[in-house]
Structure formats: C-alpha cells, structure tokens
Amino acid sequence: MKKLINDVDNVVREQLEGMALAHPDAIKVNYDPYFVVRADAPVEGKVAIISGGGSGHEPMHGGFVGMGMLDGACPGEVFTSPTPDQMYECAKAVDSGAGVLFLVKNYTGDVLNFETAAELAYADGIKVQSILVDDDAAVKDSLYTAGRRGVGATVIVEKIVGAAAEAGYNLGQCADLARKVNMYGRSIGIALTSCTVPAAGKPTFDLGDGEFEFGIGIHGEPGRQRLPMKSVDEITAMMAAAVLDDEAYSRTVREWDNEEGTWFDKELTDEPFKSGDSVIAFVNSMGGTPVSELYAVYRKLAAECEARGVKIARNLIGPYITSLEMQGCSITLVKTDDEILKFWDAPVNTLGLRWGA
C-alpha cells in the first residue's frame, strides 16, 4: 500500500486538520467527537441539514458543508459509519431552533447510528427528522436484503435540500423534498480497480486486467457481477439500461415522528423513468478515473437517454462521491420538476461544489 499518509490510525484526524487549516473561513472542525460545520453555524432561523458516513468518499460529506448545502457533516473512520454522539453533538452545534434534518445513506450501520442520534437529539428538545437515501439500482429487492444502498443520489439530495433550507423551507418541507428527490433518483456503479483501505493495507478485492465489476457500492466492495472488460460505450450502455430501464422499487422505510417521539414505517415506491422525463444526469468518478474519461461516459449516456426520450436538463460530472483511489464511475439520474430545478440552480458555496457564489 502506497498512500500519502502517516500512521494509519490518524488518517482521518490529520486530513481533518488539513481541511481546518486550509479553510478556516468556510468550515469549523470539531475533533472530540469528529464533525465539520459551516463557519457561520448555526444559521439563524434556518433548518439545519446534516449528513455523514464513513470517510473515504471525499469530497462527500465534509466538502459539501457550506451555504446552500450541508450545515454539518459527521465523518466516521474510513468506510465505517460514524457514531451517534458525533451526529448528536453536530446537531446541537448547528440547530438554530428550526430543527435538524438528517440525510442518511441506507447502510445498516449508518441507519442505526443516525436513529440513535435522532432519539438523543429529540430527547434534548431538538426538532429532528431523518430521511433515507437508497438509490442503488444494483440491489434488486428490499425484502431479502437491507434494501438499496445510498450512493450517488446523496449528492443531489444534499444540494437540493440544502438550497431549499437556505430558501426558508421548514423542517417538514425539507424532509418531504429530500424524500421526493431520493425517490426520483437511481444510480449504478462500476469499478475497474479495487481501492485499499488504509487500516487493511491491501486492496479489498483483486480484479484481473481484463475484468471489471458491475453494480458496486461505494465501500470498495465487489459488485453484482464480474464481467470481461468492455469499451466505454458498451459499459455505459449497460449502466444506462440498469438505471433507465429499472422497474418500480418498493420498500418500507422508518422515519421519525417528531410529535410523538417515535419511529414509524412508511411504504415508498419509486416509479420507473419514462419518455418525456427530464433529469439531472450525474456522472461520478470513483476517485481514480480522470474526468476526461467521464466525458466519454457522458457522451454515450446522453445518447442512451435520448434514445428513450429522456431529456437531460442539468448535469454534474466529476469526482463527488468516491471510494478512495478506486478507478471506476457511477451514473445517477434524478427526475426533475420545477421545484427541483430551482433548487439545483440556486447558489451553493462549499469546498466541493460551488456556483452562483
């Protein structure tokens, strides 16, 4: 393993120190427990948006803290969910009284830890809601699995809900919008190489020179299928089909009832894409794939969308939700409407995503 690190035990801490040193005007970093908040937190009268998860996906989430996106981010160890005290302390640091929305990627670890955090925050008198992101079309059923993983749509949800909070949406409205954007989104990922978790010291899996993994998550895990290597047009066509032709997806999610102080179940069904839909197309590098190659993916993706009568209204192309230095990419499509487009276009000023400011 060759990485620009010192001791493997201090990787996350030293990277946070570097961020804090580099961007004192933008963010504040708390070390015990770890969390990152915007420099001007808490923002008076605004619903606070918090996300978090294992480290190793940079710029997500710390790089999305700032005006128009997240108020706080809770980084765990590399690829390990953060703990509830991080989320709880972070919530206390960013809540201005308008409440806190947790955006949680659907992994059992993340889900359970955020649930505990929500209970702690509620017990402390903080208004809290929690919305799951579960967009990974590589996972087919929710009955026999922990359900679809939260992947690329996370970035889109954070951007759009962050803008809505900035525009004065209340907690319930933010939660409803987050749920909608997530339900409008689907993703699929592929890997050309594995990545190496610092604490493990060796690549998570071995992949031959003539193979790639189809349907990966974002934790360096192998995907749904191992296939012989193909051209970018062939790979993109497969990915586009996995997203664009995916059937309706139903599952039960748990949300927090802030009046009752309890969790309740909610049945949700994502409808398939159809001709006439307008989408945000997000082509993401897993880290090691250069942005130039993402443009070749986008080129074919645009053709596949057009062939199905799906119009790309906006796009985002680059490394935004990564798996360390893994080579590969993911495609996320999110159906849009006027509300979504308005908040997508709204100004955002974070280290990882910035426009209009």
Next chain:
Amino acid sequence: MKKLINDVDNVVREQLEGMALAHPDAIKVNYDPYFVVRADAPVEGKVAIISGGGSGHEPMHGGFVGMGMLDGACPGEVFTSPTPDQMYECAKAVDSGAGVLFLVKNYTGDVLNFETAAELAYADGIKVQSILVDDDAAVKDSLYTAGRRGVGATVIVEKIVGAAAEAGYNLGQCADLARKVNMYGRSIGIALTSCTVPAAGKPTFDLGDGEFEFGIGIHGEPGRQRLPMKSVDEITAMMAAAVLDDEAYSRTVREWDNEEGTWFDKELTDEPFKSGDSVIAFVNSMGGTPVSELYAVYRKLAAECEARGVKIARNLIGPYITSLEMQGCSITLVKTDDEILKFWDAPVNTLGLRWGA
C-alpha cells in the same frame, strides 16, 4: 490497460464531444482543428487568453475556458503538443481586436508550435504576445537543459491573467502580469504510480511497491530521483524544501515583439522565497490521489511554510493539472502582492475552477 475509452485513436475526440454535449452554455468545441473556446467568444474589447498543450492533464486547459480565465484552449493528443494551426485558428476565433496572449508551458514541442502560431497570427494582423511558464524546481539548470518545465504555476497564471484581462488590462499589461506571476512561482511533483498513455497501452514506468518518484513532470515521465517510500510528512517536507529553499533561477526566454514582428531574447531571474513572503499554496493531485490525502499534504506544507516565515494567503487543493490516473501530487507556491491577490479573488466561471459567479 483498463480505461473508459473506445478506440485509442479517438480518445481525445470523443472526450471533447462529451464536453461539448455536456456544456453547450459554457463552451464551444471546434473539431477541425481541435480547440475549445468560451461560448461567448470573442468578448468585445477584451484581450483573449489562450493556452494549450497535450491532453491528459484535465481539467487543464479545456476546463479552464470561461469567464475570468481562458478564452480558448488547444488540446493536443495525449501528452503531445498541439499544432500551430489549432492555436492559430483558435486565436482567430477569440480575438476581438484587443489581441491574444499565448500562455505556453515550457516544453520544446509546445514552445516551437506556439511560436509558429504566433507568427501566423501576426501575419494575419492579430496582435499577439506569448509568455512562457517554467516553474518546475526539479530542473536545476537552464544552460544544459531545455529549461524548467511548465507545471503547476500554469493554473495560477491562467487564473490571474484571465481575471486581469476580464478587468480590462491591455495585451502588454496581461503579458507583464503573466511573466511576473510565473517568475513568482515554483513547483515540485512526486509520483506513487505511473500512468498509462492510451496509445502506448502500458504504464510509462514501473515503480516498486516501496518506492516513489521525486521531481516528476506532468507527462508520466519518471522523476529526478527514485526513493524508498516515506510518510506524507517526510515527503511533504522534501517537497516543501525543494520549493521554499530553491535558489535564484536564471534563464533566457524568447518573447514576441509585436511592433517589429520578431522574436527577442529576455533574461529573467526568479528570486528565492524569503521570510515575510505571502504566497498562494496550490496542492495538486496528479489524478489518482484522492483529495483527502492532499489535505494531509497541506497540513504539513502549512507547517513548513510557517517555519520559514512564509505566510499562506490563499490556497487551492484538488486535481487541476493532472497526468491521467497517476497517483501522486505536486506543490506550487506563488508569491503574491496586492495585484495578484486581487485577481486571484476575482470571479471565475469555468468547468474546472469556479467562484464568485
């Protein structure tokens, strides 16, 4: 070789097609010959800034075309200088009468091709000037080599001179500012892995698991020294020393005399950094190194600067001038003054660098 490409012969073309499809509001792409210009080119009354070089360094240069930075970029084949007709046609497309400034990285190929282009543009009645970027402190002498290579400072020069042109600087003022920023800048790069040029199909060099290359350029070439792998603190200390403790550097450059229509020689000497200097610190990924690791580099770099009484006034951290998927990083420091800081902070709206807009 595993890459997200189709035919190796069409790599650059298809990537340009993807860019053009994705960003019709921002850029226009010309295919015969290849060049990229801002969508609103030519900008009335403004000096046009053009750069270019081999492909494989994305987002540079195509990703830096836009308001406040470049008017045009000329991409060559991967790691191969573009040809004069690209630069000449690009100059014609962006010149509004206020003249064109070529920003040229110091490689024999780039230099000679841009020289020919300058002559062609001049012959066509376009006011033209040409400034070399040569900041690579890994190259020690200019007498027995082709001189220092143009690396990280290119990004900083393009940003600052782009802003000055936007603010109404005339051609001579833009050229003077470009020369100054370049002379204020020094860089050093390291590689943990090689990259693979598509046409070559195999890694440019082999590097053992316990080694790294110190003093690399940006074309996947091996560096000045091959060394046993070290911690990020040790590597950064070496890099910081190579830049901060570098002696005065003198060389002769050729510039274009727009009155006489001839080239003339200019003696230039870069002064070493000294205590009390204020700098822009640019920590760059060669492509495959995640931004999280760059923060560990920045953390140590900040300490090294502080130890020498050098103040970091601004920073830029991320993959901006890359070598395909190579793992490694570079450090660039550019001394600042009020003029430089003003134009650094000015709005920029490109695909690769954006703020204030």
Next chain:
Amino acid sequence: MITKDQIVRWLEKTAAVLQANKTYLTDLDSAIGDADHGTNMDRGFKKVMEKLPTVFDNDIGNILKTTGMTLISSVGGASGPLYGTFFMRSGMAIAAKEELSDEDLFTLLQAGVEGILQRGRPNLEDKTMYDAWAPALEAMQGALSTGMGTVEVLETAVAAAEQGMKNTIPLQARKGRASYLGERSIGHQDPGATSSYLMLNALLETVKE
C-alpha cells in the same frame, strides 16, 4: 444471586475474550461483510474498560448503561448501536440494583435483546446476532421454570446460543451488509452471532469462577 462484582468481571472477561477473538471475528466478517467486526468490538470494549473504573461505585443498572453509551459512541457500524442498545436497555431493566436474582438476570438479558429487536428489526434466520440470542433466551426461560441453579441455567442458555450461532452457517443473510451478497452469504457463520455467543459464554464463566 449475581453480585455487582460479578457483573464487572463479566464485562472484563468479555473485553478479554473479544480481544483474543479479534482476528477470528474480523475474518468471519471478511467472508460476508467488510472485515471490521473484530476491530469494532475490540475498540468498543477497550473503551468500556477505560470507562469502567469511573462508574465502579454505581449500581449495576448504571454500570450497564454506561457500557451501552460507551459502545454506542465508540463502535460505529451496525454492531455499535445494536450492542449499545442491548446494554442500555438491560441496564434500564434492572435499574438501581446492587445484586441480581436469576430472574433479574433473565429480565436483564431479555430487555437487552428486546433492544436489539427494536433497533435492528431482525427476524429469526436473517443470519444476525439475534439468531444466537433468541434460542438462548428461550432455553433460559425453560431452565428457570424447572428451578435449576444459576450455573445450570446459564449453561443451558449458552448451549442454545452456540447452536443458534452454528445454525447461521447455512442461512442466506437478509439483514445487514451480508444481505448484499445474496446466495454468496450461504456457508459462512455470522460474525455478530459469534460475538453474542462469546459474550454470553463469558457470563457463564464468570458465574462459574
């Protein structure tokens, strides 16, 4: 009767056993998860050992709640909140006690498992830690009704937990990270069921000492 001292020694023994089995648990997790269960549990119980002296003078309920809080804030992943809730709930169930009857012990464990159920919503045979706890509780309840002594009661429970743990091998996971592997999860023993068995066995051994 179980004394406060024995509860403390149970926690100490659990920490020692998890440390000794760190690689074993992580290896089990490599096969069907993300190779961190041993590291997670060891990190958590190391923290518990640091915290323990500060609550030594409190009642059993308090000690267990502190254990739960500590696990929650140091383990992360799926097992952190699950075991954390286990200890929080068990502590709440026997709040303020300085010693425990066998029935109290059952109440304690049952409340803990109730916590796992509420948090993780496992069903039987989802291939989780619940597959060790569910048969253990059932066996313990049966043993208690026959009037066995503490050691025998726990021996019955541990035997059932061990069997439950082994029964996870042929199962296809339907909860947690292993569920993404689909059929590839079959043939491997669940790491969480294994750590649960180890924990209960540590209690038995403490009581036997």
Next chain:
Amino acid sequence: MITKDQIVRWLEKTAAVLQANKTYLTDLDSAIGDADHGTNMDRGFKKVMEKLPTVFDNDIGNILKTTGMTLISSVGGASGPLYGTFFMRSGMAIAAKEELSDEDLFTLLQAGVEGILQRGRPNLEDKTMYDAWAPALEAMQGALSTGMGTVEVLETAVAAAEQGMKNTIPLQARKGRASYLGERSIGHQDPGATSSYLMLNALLETVKE
C-alpha cells in the same frame, strides 16, 4: 539537374522510409524521450502523401511549402515545427522553380537547416537533428566546389549525416525532452538525427534511381 518529379518521388520515398522505420524511431525515442518520434513522423508524412496530389501541378517551391505546412499542422511535438519549418524555408528559398541545379539543391537544404536553427536554436553537439544536418551541409558544400556530379555530392553529404547521427550517441542532450535526463541521455542515438539522416538518404536514393 533535379526535376520536379524527382522531388515528388523524394517525398514519397521519405514517407515510405519513415513508415518502415516507425518502430525503430519510436524505440530510439523511448530511451531518451517520450516514445513518439516514429509515430509523429509517420503521421505527418502520411498527411503529406494525402496532400501531395492536390499540389502536383505547382512548382517545386510550392510543393515543398505545402509539405512544410502539412507537417506543421499534423505532427505536433518538437519535430513538427522543426521539420515543418525546414520544408517551408526550403520551398521559399527556391520559389517558383520547376527544376533544380545542384547549387539550387544546396540552397534549398541550407535554407531548410537555417529554419531548424532559427526555430530550435540547437548548437552543435546538443544531441539533436542538427548534429546530422550540420556536417552534411558542410560536406556538400565542399563536394560542390570540387565539381562532383549530383550523385557524388549527395553521397558525400549522406555519409557525413550518417556520421553525425552516430556521433550523437555519446553526447549528453542539452535540448529537447532528452535534456531532462541529464547523464542518462548518454549512450543513445538521437531519434531526430536519425530521421534526418533517413530523409537525406531518401533523396540520394531518388536521384540514383
């Protein structure tokens, strides 16, 4: 006397020779450069072959200038502008001619090399293509003054170019990409000097036919 036809055949032969030596030239460039000299030259002269028919009816000066323009716009790298300038300048030096005396031929080559000098500023022994051209021109001038025939004059020049090319082997590069290698450039023959020798030799062979 050299006819326009011979000039055209010289360019054709050059294209064929460079294609045949593509890998050889690229291998030379791998050792001390970036492994593209053969590809660059072959790409350029392929384009020249495409363009040639369109200017066939023009004078020699025009044909050479078109060759230069084509190389400039298709080769890139260091050698593109250098060889491009070579042909542009040589074309300009004998503008409007339909056939060439031996003196004209010398004027043509000298003007071309002058172009390389102005563009690349090589010094003798910098380990560049100039190290093949400089001795070739000198030898040619000497041969002309002794009144030799065209073939002999060119034979003398080619022999000198070959020697110059070989003399680059022990040199340390001071120009171009190879200069960054410092002492590691010693012991390798310069790719550009090699392509220059091949080009001049193609002229000799054309004249001999």
